[in-house]
Amino acid sequence: MAKKVKAVVKLHIKAGEATPAPPVGPALAPHGLNMSEFCSRFNEATKALKGFKIPVDITVYVDRSYEFKLHQPPAAQLIKKALGIEKGSGEPNKIKVARIFRSQLEEIAKQKMSDLNTDNLEAAQKTIEGTAKSLGIEIIS
Numbered sequence: 666m667a668k669k670v671k672a673v674v675k676l677h678i679k680a681g682e683a684t685p686a687p688p689v690g691p692a693l694a695p696h697g698l699n700m701s702e703f704c705s706r707f708n709e710a711t712k713a714l715k716g717f718k719i720p721v722d723i724t725v726y727v728d729r730s731y732e733f734k735l736h737q738p739p740a741a742q743l744i745k746k747a748l749g750i751e752k753g754s755g756e757p758n759k760i761k762v763a764r765i766f767r768s769q770l771e772e773i774a775k776q777k778m779s780d781l782n783t784d785n786l787e788a789a790q791k792t793i794e795g796t797a798k799s800l801g802i803e804i805i806s
Contacts, residue, residue: 668726677718680711696725736780740796743773754801764803
């Protein structure tokens with residue numbers, strides 16, 4: 666018999682830096698989870714992705730057990746890291762802050778495929794291109 670789900674909590678937590686302090690503590694405390702155990706498991710699972718905020722879905726069961734599913738970092742963060750820029754343009758249609766090659770976009774699209782709602786690499790790449798354009802990044806071949 667399947668466990669009964671009590672709640673699903675969705676958070677964005679810095680990779681390898683989860684602590685019982687906000688935002689983790691206040692989100693999980695009402696469900697009675699062992700926060701230090703969750704934080705150590707999360708930090709261990711995300712230590713390779715330091716520097717990113719990782720989206721995580723935490724499924725809490727009635728018996729206070731839990732499972733968590735990690736997602737890839739947001740596309741905008743992956744693009745900014747690949748280009749070494751801190752932030753995008755305030756006016757992306759007028760001011761361009763960087764240039765990115767289609768090959769770089771393809772690598773990011775491959776990394777994000779599990780989180781996107783497509784199995785087609787070209788469609789995923791177009792999604793990532795849209796994110797890059799909204800950051801004020803010029804796409805070059």
